[in-house]
Amino acid sequence: MSSTLDTLNEFREVNAAFPYAEPVREWKKQGGKVIGWLCSYVPEEMLHAAGVLPVRVTGGYGELALEEATAYLGVMLCSFARSCLQLAIDQKYEFLDALVGVATCEGSRHLAEVWEHYIKTPLLDILPLPHKMHQRAEEFFAEELRRFKLRLEEFLQVEITDSALWGSVALYNKHREISRQLYELRKADYPPLSGTEVLEVMNASVMMPKEQANAMLERLLTEAKASGRAVKGSVRLMLSGSILNNPQFVAAIEDLGGIVVVDELCTGLRYWCDMVETDGHPDPVVALARRYMTKFPCARMNPFSERLNRLLPLISEYRVEGVITRAIRYCKPYIQEQHMLKTELENRGVPVLDLDVEYGMPGTGQVRTRVQAFIEMLLERRKAS
Amino acid sequence: MRLPVADFSKMDASIRTLASIYEHRKVSPRGQAELLWYQYYTQHMQKIREAWERGEFILSMFDACPAEIPYAMDLPWYGTVVYGPGAVAVGAKIEEATLDSARQVGLMLETCSGWRMTVGMMMRGWYPRPGAVVSGNPTCDTCAKCWPLMAYLANVPSFFIDVPFPAGNERNISYVATELAELIEWLENVSGKKMDWDRLRETVELGRQMVELNREIQEILKARPSPIVPRMTTQSYWFNWIYSGTPEGVHFLTALRDEVKEKAVRGASGLPPVKGEAPVKERFRVISIPPVPQIRGKTLDWLWREYGVSIVVSTFMLWPDVEMDPDKPLESIARKYLNNPLIRQYFNPCESPYGTVTATVQAARDYEANGVMIWGNPSCDATSGFVKIMRDRLAETGVPSVVFDHDPADPTYTSEDALKERMEEFVDLLESREWEG
Numbered sequence: 172m173s174s175t176l177d178t179l180n181e182f183r184e185v186n187a188a189f190p191y192a193e194p195v196r197e198w199k200k201q202g203g204k205v206i207g208w209l210c211s212y213v214p215e216e217m218l219h220a221a222g223v224l225p226v227r228v229t230g231g232y233g234e235l236a237l238e239e240a241t242a243y244l245g246v247m248l249c250s251f252a253r254s255c256l257q258l259a260i261d262q263k264y265e266f267l268d269a270l271v272g273v274a275t276c277e278g279s280r281h282l283a284e285v286w287e288h289y290i291k292t293p294l295l296d297i298l299p300l301p302h303k304m305h306q307r308a309e310e311f312f313a314e315e316l317r318r319f320k321l322r323l324e325e326f327l328q329v330e331i332t333d334s335a336l337w338g339s340v341a342l343y344n345k346h347r348e349i350s351r352q353l354y355e356l357r358k359a360d361y362p363p364l365s366g367t368e369v370l371e372v373m374n375a376s377v378m379m380p381k382e383q384a385n386a387m388l389e390r391l392l393t394e395a396k397a398s399g400r401a402v403k404g405s406v407r408l409m410l411s412g413s414i415l416n417n418p419q420f421v422a423a424i425e426d427l428g429g430i431v432v433v434d435e436l437c438t439g440l441r442y443w444c445d446m447v448e449t450d451g452h453p454d455p456v457v458a459l460a461r462r463y464m465t466k467f468p469c470a471r472m473n474p475f476s477e478r479l480n481r482l483l484p485l486i487s488e489y490r491v492e493g494v495i496t497r498a499i500r501y502c503k504p505y506i507q508e509q510h511m512l513k514t515e516l517e518n519r520g521v522p523v524l525d526l527d528v529e530y531g532m533p534g535t536g537q538v539r540t541r542v543q544a545f546i547e548m549l550l551e552r553r554k555a556s
Numbered sequence: 557m558r559l560p561v562a563d564f565s566k567m568d569a570s571i572r573t574l575a576s577i578y579e580h581r582k583v584s585p586r587g588q589a590e591l592l593w594y595q596y597y598t599q600h601m602q603k604i605r606e607a608w609e610r611g612e613f614i615l616s617m618f619d620a621c622p623a624e625i626p627y628a629m630d631l632p633w634y635g636t637v638v639y640g641p642g643a644v645a646v647g648a649k650i651e652e653a654t655l656d657s658a659r660q661v662g663l664m665l666e667t668c669s670g671w672r673m674t675v676g677m678m679m680r681g682w683y684p685r686p687g688a689v690v691s692g693n694p695t696c697d698t699c700a701k702c703w704p705l706m707a708y709l710a711n712v713p714s715f716f717i718d719v720p721f722p723a724g725n726e727r728n729i730s731y732v733a734t735e736l737a738e739l740i741e742w743l744e745n746v747s748g749k750k751m752d753w754d755r756l757r758e759t760v761e762l763g764r765q766m767v768e769l770n771r772e773i774q775e776i777l778k779a780r781p782s783p784i785v786p787r788m789t790t791q792s793y794w795f796n797w798i799y800s801g802t803p804e805g806v807h808f809l810t811a812l813r814d815e816v817k818e819k820a821v822r823g824a825s826g827l828p829p830v831k832g833e834a835p836v837k838e839r840f841r842v843i844s845i846p847p848v849p850q851i852r853g854k855t856l857d858w859l860w861r862e863y864g865v866s867i868v869v870s871t872f873m874l875w876p877d878v879e880m881d882p883d884k885p886l887e888s889i890a891r892k893y894l895n896n897p898l899i900r901q902y903f904n905p906c907e908s909p910y911g912t913v914t915a916t917v918q919a920a921r922d923y924e925a926n927g928v929m930i931w932g933n934p935s936c937d938a939t940s941g942f943v944k945i946m947r948d949r950l951a952e953t954g955v956p957s958v959v960f961d962h963d964p965a966d967p968t969y970t971s972e973d974a975l976k977e978r979m980e981e982f983v984d985l986l987e988s989r990e991w992e993g
Binding site for chain 1: 661707708719935940941
């Protein structure tokens with residue numbers, strides 16, 4: 172690799188104080204309110220339009236001891252949910268003024284319920300979310316968002332105007348556009364940023380005001396383009412599956428010679444990849460509902476083909492040679508869709524390595540051995556072709 | 557992956573076992589309801605067997621989905637749970653092979669064994685290959701994913717009934733009613749059969765009667781001693797699924813209602829005495845959540861006979877009043893579907909008025925329960941997510957609870973001895989509280 176980028180270091184500094192990152196601290200110092208959100212189906216735009224700082228609640232960048240959280244949620248509930256709860260039990264999320272959950276999956280829903288019962292941060296809502304991606308689901312979700320908006324207004328004692336909402340939509344759309352440009356760079360033979368670095372950037376950008384994140388991202392883009400950096404990897408990989416925050420996991424893959432050029436993660440591409448349509452929508456809530464109900468789906472949505480059809484074009488766009496699918500223990504939707512995904516990819520000649528890991532786990536031990544073997548196989552395959 | 561089309565060895569074995577239990581019960585009756593249960597359970601399987609022989613279109617459906625629809629369309633269907641994992645209880649010996657098959661598609665201990673077995677059954681051909689699969693998301697993520705996986709493996713079309721969380725409010729009922737309308741249209745296309753709307757209206761009326769009967773039964777069960785055989789708290793629940801909105805459903809529940817009523821009036825306990833022995837006494841009244849696993853029926857008999865612990869009710873028997881109007885069949889079926897106690901309790905925030913914690917705490921009061929038995933299947937996210945809250949809430953009201961680490965379908969997960977030991981510890985706790993006054 173080559174020189175370090177200054178803006179990249181700034182993103183790293185944000186991550187260093189996780190979860191009470193410096194920008195969040197600064198926001199609180201100014202008297203601002205902070206609301207945590209649990210899943211990428213929460214429309215952050217609405218929180219932003221209400222004048223609060225939305226911060227993504229995660230389990231951090233490493234593997235935690237989860238004894239206490241497990242006592243509340245059960246040993247086979249997903250390790251992401253338990254990690255979030257563990258941090259809350261350890262009072263790491265005390266700076267939150269409220270929490271918003273989504274009924275995405277059992278892990279997310281039960282985490283919100285247990286949080287409400289045992290953690291003092293108030294739970295604002297568990298947003299209902301249809302499983303299908305059709306017109307009726309959009310209408311249903313729009314109604315839910317209207318209800319949520321009222322609740323938020325009541326909680327914060329503010330009015331969320333349409334104009335504020337459209338302003339937030341524009342800001343978040345800008346974030347999506349800059350992120351798209353960042354990912355565009357990864358299509359190069361030798362991208363200026365590694366997969367590890369991109370995850371670091373994505374992690375930080377949900378722990379600061381979007382205005383600030385956008386400005387930093389734009390600077391990073393300019394710097395990256397001008398830097399002449401070229402991250403070399405022997406094989407081009409896609410990382411797919413359950414939520415991932417630990418850059419060390421990606422670093423382990425890249426240390427072994429692979430380069431992660433694209434992902435299918437809710438902390439990566441699935442977070443930014445669909446715009447809120449602004450044309451033809453008189454009502455910003457309808458526009459938001461449409462975006463969230465039609466965006467690149469996670470495995471909890473049905474049917475599976477919706478996810479597959481969004482994932483497949485990425486393989487050719489980013490010239491992916493192999494896919495590493497990673498289901499965290501015990502994330503049922505990803506585990507239970509894994510067979511179908513693997514079969515469909517392999518039927519199309521795309522090799523797949525499926526890993527099941529604890530949330531937060533770095534890529535060590537057996538994972539490292541399997542990734543190494545996978546990369547060797549891909550290299551052999553390339554030679555043979 | 558190529559799957560066998562149909563291997564009836566397991567179904568035939570289950571039918572034979574059920575038939576022999578039925579014959580045995582006829583000679584040594586424990587009640588009309590139990591007889592009917594075996595009779596109709598057998599019939600559910602036999603009808604599939606016969607439909608297959610005739611080459612008819614067969615539907616495979618998650619049992620908790622509204623059975624009224626295939627009944628009204630005259631579509632042969634099988635409940636994947638009662639016919640799959642349910643068969644373990646009648647000794648069909650499917651567990652090892654089906655769990656092994658499920659492992660091949662990546663389903664391990666994190667997935668509840670009941671659902672792994674259903675996938676394994678499909679892979680082994682022990683379910684006849686269906687023409688289509690119908691499923692939905694209540695009550696858990698695994699429900700939402702395993703049935704589409706089965707359809708994928710069998711290479712048949714599937715329909716997913718989308719139920720937004722939480723169950724039960726009017727807007728969700730309306731949403732689900734439209735899902736059902738789409739399901740009907742879809743089924744007409746894939747099966748070639750037409751909906752008989754008059755018959756659908758009849759199922760609504762029969763469903764209404766079933767809800768009423770369930771509500772009468774739950775009132776009668778407040779009697780002392782408990783007038784119900786412990787395992788019937790589970791069996792009646794299964795029956796409400798697969799015979800929803802049918803004459804058989806009404807017949808069975810009427811028999812059960814009459815039986816528990818007659819015992820309650822006499823002051824007799826639900827569990828009959830062993831021949832030549834004194835009637836069993838009730839010392840402690842316990843609520844089960846979720847229902848007692850079907851494979852543990854005999855253990856519960858032992859618990860009552862040995863220690864006087866009766867299972868007074870399972871919270872999944874506790875039906876609310878459900879407004880049913882035959883002239884609005886889809887809305888009524890959707891309303892009943894979302895008010896099914898399992899879905900209503902598990903698919904609402906656990907401490908909301910409909911939620912499982914609220915329902916259990918209330919039931920403990922209503923049934924004057926001495927304790928609550930929680931069957932804590934570790935791979936069931938739906939249960940494990942609320943166990944701590946439930947235990948804390950019950951403790952606040954002075955009701956002790958116990959969690960049995962068990963697997964609802966795999967008898968090898970917890971040994972009988974280990975389970976009995978845990979039950980005895982719970983009895984010790986109940987006794988110590990009794991002495992303390």
